[in-house]
Amino acid sequence: MPNDDLPGVLSFLERFPDEDTCWHHLRDARWPDGFECPMCGEDEDWIFLDNRKRWHCYECGHQPSITSQTILENTNLDLQTWFLAAYLVFTTKKGFSSYELARKLEVHQETAWYLQQRLALIAGPYARRLFGIVEADESYIGGKRDTETKGRSTAKAPVFGAVEDKDDSAGDLVLKHVPNAQAETIDPHVEEHIAKDKATVRTDGLNTYRYLGERTGVDHELVRVSQQDEEAHEIFPWIHTVWGNLKRVLSGVHTKASRAQLQDYLDLFSYRFNHRAQLAEGLEKALGALVQAGRVTREQLKGGAAAKLY
Numbered sequence: 001m002p003n004d005d006l007p008g009v010l011s012f013l014e015r016f017p018d019e020d021t022c023w024h025h026l027r028d029a030r031w032p033d034g035f036e037c038p039m040c041g042e043d044e045d046w047i048f049l050d051n052r053k054r055w056h057c058y059e060c061g062h063q064p065s066i067t068s069q070t071i072l073e074n075t076n077l078d079l080q081t082w083f084l085a086a087y088l089v090f091t092t093k094k095g096f097s098s099y100e101l102a103r104k105l106e107v108h109q110e111t112a113w114y115l116q117q118r119l120a121l122i123a124g125p126y127a128r129r130l131f132g133i134v135e136a137d138e139s140y141i142g143g144k145r146d147t148e149t150k151g152r153s154t155a156k157a158p159v160f161g162a163v164e165d166k167d168d169s170a171g172d173l174v175l176k177h178v179p180n181a182q183a184e185t186i187d188p189h190v191e192e193h194i195a196k197d198k199a200t201v202r203t204d205g206l207n208t209y210r211y212l213g214e215r216t217g218v219d220h221e222l223v224r225v226s227q228q229d230e231e232a233h234e235i236f237p238w239i240h241t242v243w244g245n246l247k248r249v250l251s252g253v254h255t256k257a258s259r260a261q262l263q264d265y266l267d268l269f270s271y272r273f274n275h276r277a278q279l280a281e282g283l284e285k286a287l288g289a290l291v292q293a294g295r296v297t298r299e300q301l302k303g304g305a306a307a308k309l310y
């Protein structure tokens with residue numbers, strides 16, 4: 001893959017050498033036109049408390065910080081650790097298990113787990129609608145031993161995938177962990193992620209996809225594939241490439257990942273895939289999004305009742 005000017009780790013650290021530099025970067029990303037109170041929207045009647053690095057809003061009386069109402073709120077991690085985490089998670093082809101990330105960042109495994117989960121909240125919303133020829137398919141992920149079930153084998157998790165087929169390359173990708181591959185489950189994802197009137201969705205002859213066009217209004221091309229893998233690879237080259245890469249990544253890196261986290265990994269995988277030719281741009285977007293992704297709720301942090309970071 002061609003790549004752009006993604007900085008190396010050293011250049012990245014030279015650019016963000018300390019908390020202050022990171023803080024200023026986030027401030028400019030969050031409020032390019034000057035401070036606006038995240039509690040009440042006031043943008044004039046405030047002062048900045050330099051010693052506390054907080055704003056005092058005279059309109060509502062709150063004293064927000066740079067991380068107020070963002071996914072970084074209530075975390076005690078250095079901003080630089082977040083920046084480095086974003087660098088690693090968004091620009092490394094295969095991603096990391098929380099154990100590996102914890103070692104790289106010199107933090108607890110639990111901290112790395114929450115870090116990655118919060119970064120996935122950035123990656124999720126960036127998926128755009130797919131255009132042109134779109135290969136859609138489903139696959140089943142995992143199903144090996146799961147630490148949560150103490151070694152009993154678990155059912156494989158169905159994943160719906162759609163990727164733009166640009167002939168000699170793949171375009172953007174969307175991956176969704178679904179409860180099953182029934183038509184009524186898949187249809188809403190087709191409607192949400194594939195641009196009606198601007199796309200032709202290409203699927204195999206699985207029952208799920210019969211009459212997909214009639215049900216969703218998306219132009220549909222159903223291709224009957226015989227049982228031979230080779231033919232499916234030729235007709236659906238990009239989604240098969242995606243499944244192969246995804247399975248390699250998940251089996252090599254995320255064997256200890258819980259099922260509840262699968263969508264997070266899919267979002268991070270897709271984000272990296274969709275920015276693979278512009279990793280620097282993807283990283284810049286992610287760094288800005290650290291303070292724009294909205295406040296994280298406990299519901300968003302699946303299973304994260306004890307969302308402490310240390």
Ligand SMILES: [Zn+2]
Pocket residue numbers: 037038039040041042057058059060061062
């Ligand atoms: Zn206010």
